[in-house]
Amino acid sequence: MDDIFSIMQVVVPELSDAFSSRISILRTLSQTNQTLGRKALSQSVNLSERATRTIIDDLKEQQLVQVSRAGIKLSDLGREILELVDQSMQASNRFYELEQNLKRCLGIQKCWIVPGNGDTHLLVYESLGKMVQRVLLRYLPSKEAVVTVTGGSTIAQIGQSFTPELSRQRDVTFVPARGGVDGSFTIQSNTVAGIMAQQTNGHYRSLFIPENLAETTSKALLADEKIKETIELSKRADCLLFSVGQAQVMAQRRDLNSQQRRILAEADAVGEAFGVFFNKAGQEVLRLPRIGIQLEDLQHIPVLLTIVAGASKAQAVTAYFKLASHHGWLICDESIALKVLNGETH
Secondary structure: OOOHHHHHHHHOHHHHHHHHHHHHHHHHHHHHOOOEOHHHHHHHOOOOHHHHHHHHHHHHHOOOEEEEOOEEEEOHHHHHHHHHHHHHHHHHOOOHHHHHHHHHHHOOOOEEEEOOOOOOOOHHHHHHHHHHHHHHHHHOOOOEEEEEEOOOHHHHHHHOOOOHHHHOOOEEEEEEOEOEOOOOHHHOHHHHHHHHHHHHOOEEOOOOOEOOOOHHHHHHHHOOHHHHHHHHHHHOOOEEEEOOEEHHHHHHHOOOOHHHHHHHHHOOEEEEEOOEEEEOOOOEEEEOOOOEOOHHHHHHOOEEEEEEOOHHHHHHHHHHHHHOOOOOEEEEEHHHHHHHHOOOOO
């Protein structure tokens, strides 16, 4: 927590919300560089007209905007204040410009970058875990929250850095996003959800079933009330934590047969997420049957956090955001950002 904005988000979250809304309005007025009506402005910043009216009244009183019959316009003082805020943010975050460029490149709303390369420095995962917790502190509901988590080495490692601070003002429940797959016990979705619950003094729901099952067996298991309830809860989550894998690594981990591996090779698959393998153009080339969250379920989850580390995953990350219709937000390391922006993933 190395800047005043992060401190403000934790100590006085309601003040942080007000600050973010006001800055969003000022920035929208600055970018359009023209007079806007209240309705158009409220749509641009995704606030109700009533909330926008209240904020505009406050900004007018502070002489940060000018209001006339023609609409609302940024004042000279408002422009000066906005520049000071941007300068402060850039000074407190050396990755500010890199994050802005990556957002535009991938077409995502929010992006956070931590230093290093996860392929060579394990401390990167500790930094990612701390960053993820900061984001959760800011965006999870204040009373009760459900966080769905996938398995995998990245998500497993970031969970080790979570702390009970996450549960001080809310009741958090961690739910696995899928059944079990082949591989290490420590990176199973069930295990990861349990570790996160333990680290944060939160709650945990289990889903102790294999992910890949025959259709008849799957239907029988899904008829069980406990299993059905857990899967439905995972799809109604406030937040989903997941990562993107390299196609060949995931093919080995999921023990694909020779025919499936041939399909991946012929289609030049580069990545995998939610049981879907895809090529560098973001086209689906192979989908595995699975119990749990599907790619199509992402549209119903408010906060999607894609968490990835290691330059070797840069191509998979770029391709994933071409595949996914609901992008969500990205938290990654510096090596991925630089490789994506330098065009080394095409």
